[in-house]
Amino acid sequence: GAVVSQHPSRVICKSGTSVKIECRSLDFQATTMFWYRQFPKKSLMLMATSNEGSKATYEQGVEKDKFLINHASLTLSTLTVTSAHPEDSSFYICSARDQTRGNTIYFGEGSWLTVV
């Protein structure tokens, strides 16, 4: 299957700082990528849809100024958690849509964020 890579896989940051997570589609171009948040033993919660060359579309209740999403190229989307707080600690997962494979959605390996 297609490969979606996330970096970093784990990151620890101090409260008040910002942290960036990258999502790359390695063997296909993705005009659409998605960012999810997952709490332990829970399902995936969609945060936003990232569209290449345009603004991201955020789900209801997700603070767009806190979770900045940039989709600057067809293979890269970034999620920046700004002014991080301990309650932002979570597992963040991205996915990408592969138009060449019937619009199949492939997920990255996830990024663990711990805010101390």
Place this chain on the structure above:
Amino acid sequence: QQQVKQSPQSLIVQKGGISIINCAYENTAFDYFPWYQQFPGKGPALLIAIRPDVSEKKEGRFTISFNKSAKQFSLHIMDSQPGDSATYFCAANQGRGYKLSFGAGTTVTVRA
């Protein structure tokens, strides 16, 4: 409000047995139904997917059964192995936008 209802929440099966996970949906506009397998600390991996124009799809030991009139679909894991122990998520997608609606997940434990 969860658009895809998944059951059971967890199940235990003996090695060699059959694991069955069920999902139901309401939105008749959904036209793509994937299943994802997730191991602890990892991202979900696409396992198998089906579109509503077929009633069954099989890939190795994994089979999706789809009942369009009942708006239900299920995953069958045949000859379950300890390595299948994971959390399984069903999902549904409406063509435009491609946003996946996920079920709550089922934790499968296969005992050797």
